[in-house]
Amino acid sequence: MTADRPKESLRDAYGATLVELGENDPKLVVLDADLSGSTRTVVFGKKFPDRFFNVGVMEPTMMTIAAGLALGGRTVFASTFAVFAAGQAYNAVRQSVGYNRANVKIVATHGGLLVGGDGGTHQIVEDIGLMRGLPGMTVIVPADAPTTRAAVRAVADRDGPAYVRLTRENLPTVTDGAFRLGTAPELRSGSDLTIVAVGALLARALDVADELARVGLSVRVLDFASVKPFDEAALLRAARETGAILVLEEHSVLTGVGALVASTTSESYPVPVRRVGVPDVFGESGEPWALLDRYGMSAERIRDEAWELLRARGKVQ
């Protein structure tokens, strides 16, 4: 069970990586909007106070200032909660960062329902859809701390805007951190079914795959952390070789990775696709992991959806 593995904070991984990047690039600057303790940019701010700007509660303007700094040739990181980065600041991200093609890396923490007690106002379930719809925007949803470290380095190395969505909860380490943009690592090989997963649900995907393996079923698991650019070849190979795809994401099923997988396969290699994620509703306050169960992302639900697809393929009765 992945639950038995050591857990690590993705936000801590981000803060520590920022400091390393700041040591190597004296021009790199970081902005935050009064949440630096929560996003962990405070670690960078303490080490490099001259290159850290806590602008207060002005998320749209944090993005426009970030763009102005980036247009002078800097790599700029800007962090706040996902609901503010992608929601509150959307048009500033669109025009000042995206349209200008400014070299701004938005690292948004507290994505999805796992925000927990703060409730539906703060649980953005549509940010992946908003960000992947922006032309030229790189979008990454790491599942653990090692991938977070690699992803933050990867976006720093690549010129242009990027959005990295992090989870508030500590997550079990499930990858080897060998993240590369545009590739979907195969964490389990298999031929009966493929599970495509991002973020916190990747661990649940691995648990279900391992459980099914014990009864002789072969389930492939793809880590889809690189949402844009995404690994179309690996996805279509999975469609061809396993015949069915289950997508897991802590995000609205309307516009997230499930929608991406379904539309891509239906155009190029149609196979049954089922989407497990947040239905078309806002969240609510609650214990973080209980919220995932409540909103249709329980291990049991994932197992049921996997069985449905395996049954449709004639792999089980």
Next chain:
Amino acid sequence: MVEDVPADRLASLEATAREIRREVIRMTCAAGGGHPGGSLSVTDLLTALVFHELRIDPADPARPERDRLVLSKGHAAPALYAALALRGYFPRSELATLRRLGSRLQGHVDRRKLPCIEASTGCLGQGIGMAVGMALDARLAGRANRVYAVLGDGECQAGPTWEALMAGGHYRLGNLVVILDRNGLETDGPTEAIMGIEPIADKFRAFRYHTVEIDGHDFRQILGAFAEARRTTDGPTAIVARTVKGKGVSFMEGQHSWHGKAPSKAEAARALEELGVPPEGTPP
């Protein structure tokens, strides 16, 4: 505050501004769209910036030490395009392509298509923030260049404008100059009838800007305000420039209906005649 400008220099700036106004009329007429009213109100300010104040060089357009101009009111694109073309950044013949498919002259200024544009703008309330970022960048890098942001007055109704102004004041950006094209009119009518922004100079002062109020069509006052801004090194300067929407064309002046409407051919001919172009068929 009034700058002692030599008469020939004054005449030269006035002639250039008139030429830019003529181009604004020609461009918007040819395009069948665009924003002549706010382009004509800001023309003298942009002329003073591009032909006098900014340390820029069309022969070396990407020099890191160049001054930056951010047109936060990106819809005044025709006036800026005309100014930059006349300054030598691109061929004047290209002005006729405004808003056409494939043109570098987008309806709102676009830095990726036209590199002499410092920041793509259009959605209001964002250019000022980018200007603040540029001013911070210059300070961090130890460069002496200055950053000028041109705001519209309707734009002063947008919350992010004040967020960005607050940041410029907080960081005491002595290399930042904010210029308000206070023509008093927005798309639907007078700013004060729609959502009043007065007392605007007091607001800038409250946001820690050294604030000067001028006639935005008087070059001696404009240049005087720029000189005063250069002397103000301990924080940003705001220039509230009172202007007339549609300035220079009698039937456009003070009419909000000319915010986002192009002149017909007949209207353009009348406008050009007022701006010193003889009507067609007139013997030379």
